Ligand code: HEC
């Protein structure tokens with residue numbers, strides 16, 4: 593810094609570097625000062641108008657009474673009103689037509705499917721998987737293997753009233769011995785591979801008849817009418833330890849099912865080990881249940897396996 597000021601009259605601050613670099617004392621431009629003061633005024637206006645200052649318990653609410661949450665709710669309500677008005681006639685039709693009639697109408701059918709996806713995600717996917725592809729111990733809805741029937745009315749009834757399958761435990765099926773159970777499990781697995789008539793499984797086949805398995809599962813392992821029993825002639829497993837079980841996994845699983853049955857109760861309590869398979873009833877659980885059950889029934893029907 594220089595020791596004396598060779599430019600005493602130019603209004604510099606006296607700070608001089610490298611011989612001639614000076615700091616001048618000029619006022620900021622007028623436009624800049626105006627903007628500067630305007631921003632102060634804006635702050636005061638803003639602080640009064642909007643919620644601004646945090647307090648010990650709460651915050652200043654502001655003259656406008658505005659909050660981001662309130663604005664969100666108002667906009668959301670507007671969107672809902674708009675949707676309601678736009679789709680009112682379709683919703684009304686869903687209310688007045690039967691699920692079977694909705695299926696006949698391509699436009700309404702597409703609308704039902706589109707508006708079911710969220711509902712299915714919220715109310716069904718936890719058990720049946722996204723898109724109904726199933727979970728271990730919860731049935732696939734996206735195939736044509738039905739426990740309770742794949743006609744639209746049957747699907748609608750499954751959702752409305754729920755379903756509880758029943759299979760007795762060993763003691764109630766002709767007192768099966770351990771050997772009987774292993775033989776019949778092997779026979780049932782053979783059925784799933786199309787080898788039920790193989791003489792090697794004759795013993796198991798005899799148990800299948802003696803244990804009255806055929807009353808529910810049908811004489812050849814395929815139920816004659818849908819009443820909750822599993823189809824044993826395919827490899828769509830109902831009770832499996834994982835999504836890709838080995839044959840040994842399924843042999844164990846079958847032996848377990850045949851030993852303890854499905855939903856077996858003793859003195860009002862579930863028998864320890866019994867398979868639990870319950871589709872909950874949705875008639876009191878869904879909002880706007882009448883319309884939403886029809887909508888979901890159409891959706892499930894169209895997942896791929898409707899009859
Ligand atoms: C808590 C688990 C759970 C939830 C949630 C659930 N389900 Fe189910 N659902 C089941 C079980 C378990 C079965 C099989 C019942 C049986 O084994 O007899 C089933 C069976 C069904 C069936 C009959 C399938 C067939 O093969 O005949 C339909 C249709 C169905 N569910 C639709 C739905 C729809 C639609 C929803 C949502 C509104 C839903 N489920 C929610 C557990 C559930």
Ligand code: HEC
Nearest residue numbers: 757758759803804805808820821822829830831846854869
């Ligand atoms: C009263 C009817 C009934 C009788 C009798 C019956 N079952 Fe079942 N069975 C069912 C039902 C219901 C299910 C469970 C279906 C479901 O909830 O998904 C089932 C499930 C099964 C399964 C599980 C299939 C899978 O994919 O995991 C096997 C295996 C089986 N039964 C074999 C037998 C054998 C063997 C017998 C005779 C010893 C027999 N059942 C007798 C109704 C019956």
